[in-house]
């Protein structure tokens with residue numbers, strides 16, 4: 001498939017926003033269980049929610065560039081019964097709204113005593129946090145299923161695609177949280193860096209598995225089934241046009257084999273190796289190393305997403321072999 | 324329910340592209356139009372078409388055969404492009420099974436084109452909506468046309484009658500008969516899309532000619548100058564003379 005920059009930025013940016021929210025709420029749940037000290041409502045949670053929202057809005061803006069008619073984008077909510085894309089279009093603003101409410105509740109330090117336990121503080125933000133977490137995972141699943149749900153894009157059509165979206169979004173979100181903690185909660189740097197390394201390594205395993213799987217993929221369609229001629233020697237002589245068409249633009253990455261292969265190694269190094277090393281080196285709170293870790297990982301994810309799209313081989317390409 | 328479809332006879336298609344041009348001509352000025360063209364008279368012209376004719380070479384030289392292969396939306400009975408559309412712009416008509424795009428609803432997300440294994444959908448870069456073969460829905464029901472012209476433009480234009488049009492759910496229709504009797508098949512059956520359009524395979528027509536059919540053994544006008552041995556025996560003629 002042709003990797004569209006709008007979709008690359010959409011999926012990576014909302015991934016950071018979602019992962020970062022999960023990182024914030026992880027701290028709140030740990031603090032509720034008194035495992036780590038509670039953080040400031042305004043300078044940590046409310047500011048964090050606002051930043052998470054900025055990433056999500058960034059993704060939303062990127063998605064607009066993908067649409068031919070963004071002014072009618074609201075129509076995309078109607079087919080949620082059958083379309084994962086429609087579900088994603090619902091889940092994204094839903095999550096954004098909940099993150100907003102979560103931030104507002106923290107900012108004004110609002111609370112409601114749902115459980116009739118006067119000692120138990122922060123019930124409202126916990127409830128909102130749980131709801132937002134559910135929405136966050138729903139959004140991850142929708143995003144992953146948009147790709148995993150097309151069964152003949154065999155590189156994508158596997159639950160591992162959804163798992164990768166969750167883990168890669170989580171890794172980049174926690175990585176950003178580490179950076180955020182340097183400025184807003186220095187005692188959490190170790191906590192976040194530790195989680196980032198763990199999630200990054202698990203993501204490397206699952207992403208590595210999908211690379212392994214894709215390298216051994218057996219395609220169900222071939223030129224014989226595409227045109228229905230049973231012969232071992234079939235060669236396309238003309239595609240029906242000379243100047244290209246939507247079919248040659250949308251479904252091919254048009255990169256050289258060398259570039260394509262290098263991008264695989266670039267993303268593996270930038271997304272997984274370098275950030276892990278930088279995080280481990282920066283555990284003492286060295287700002288620049290942690291900033292670099294996030295920036296490098298995000299750039300790595302842009303390459304990862306490019307490769308994700310480019311690697312998917314659409315069966316329609318069987319009809320366009322003289323590109 | 325009816326399922327209108329095309330049946331394309333690969334045995335007689337000569338790859339003239341008449342269906343491609345007449346499709347573009349009809350649809351660019353019809354309900355689906357205009358269909359954009361970029362650099363139509365320059366280098367690398369490109370544009371939106373509903374129908375393409377491709378050419379394949381089968382076999383290795385010198386035992387090769389040329390196959391011209393027209394390709395357009397197959398109006399699948401289980402169209403994977405329809406459920407994925409988030410807006411409902413892509414839909415399949417219940418009354419005749421035609422798969423259409425509502426250009427007023429389409430947001431141009433291109434997701435449906437990813438979900439069509441045949442690459443039958445083309446995005447219109449000018450109008451920013453997804454387009455595809457409509458089976459000339461604005462023509463086949465037009466009461467102002469004489470009944471024998473209420474067919475898709477491609478079918479009307481094909482000089483070799485390689486394209487048949489009709490209801491594949493009606494066992495007595497011309498298309499059903501052709502599929503049944505001439506080995507009609509579907510493309511990429513492995514995905515369970517159940518394409519309604521069918522293709523008729525290429526056939527080898529051999530004429531077996533015996534030696535004695537090349538020279539006329541009975542030799543009525545002595546043209547071949549065959550002189551048969553005459554019998555030494557007394558024949559009926561001798562007897563009568």
Ligand code: SF4
Pocket residue numbers: 395396397398399402403404405422438439440441442443444455516
């Ligand atoms: S050929 Fe493609 S566009 Fe047409 S109905 Fe089938 S899946 Fe949809």
Ligand code: SF4
Pocket residue numbers: 407408409410411412413424428429430431432433434435436452453
């Ligand atoms: S491009 Fe249009 S028709 Fe296709 S899935 Fe998107 S909204 Fe539906």
